[in-house]
Amino acid sequence: MSFKLDPILERDSHHLTQLKLCQIRLMDNSNYPWLILVPMKNNIIEITDFEQADYDLFNWEIRKVAKILQNEFKPDKLNIATIGNIVPQLHVHIIVRFKNDGLFPKTVWGSQFVPYEHENLKAIKDIIIKSLIAY
Template sequence: MSDSRVSTMTFALHPRLAADTFLVGDLPLCRVLLMNDQRFPWLILVPRHAEIREIIDLTAPERSILMEEIASAATALKAATACHKLNVGALGNMVPQLHIHVVARSEGDAAWPGPVWGSGTAEAYAAPAAEQFLADLRHRLPGLRDA
């Protein structure tokens, strides 16, 4: 990152992301979160830089790292869920902080074949199911460390 940008030392997760997710852990660039909606296995990757809104705000090397981390998260999610399709996107219309959604989709899920956004009220994971899924994801994500 250029010297004019705020360092990762001031990184703070947007309150809405914090409220809607479980912490999976940290990859070299991104914090990995699990959306608290059991209808859709859904990871969110958040680069740990303050004030970043767009992928183009990252340096070229960081964009390369981001793509590898997206691929790693998608691979882990696909292995954990045996999903039919992976949806990957960086929308940011509701939360301005750069974050990338990696959503496992299956034919017949609650929103199939439409998008998951705006598809009704989230159904929170029960505590044991969340902990089991988090443990599985942590096992499948190489290079993941505690946040």
């Protein structure tokens, strides 16, 4: 069976690339550099659903992407979360936060999304993809 992405994740984000386990997606919210890692395995809802090797790889990929975001954007804080109350398919959010970002120190959940304009979307995609290749 081929991998099926939850329709909400597909609607709200842009595909960037994929690692060995996870698809990397950019949330369509230009207020924050905000990536989502989605393991490309069906029927994975909790991290406890992984076999040990996939669990280890998942955590390694999260750390890799988080370090890339730290290096590229120099945030005051990274928010890394797996919540899944609305989208049960396992996915992890990695959100770059700055003390002057408008909501800090509050969470971004439930805030208004400001979609990327074409030029800005291309620019952030290029930054992230080049950083992943170079890592």
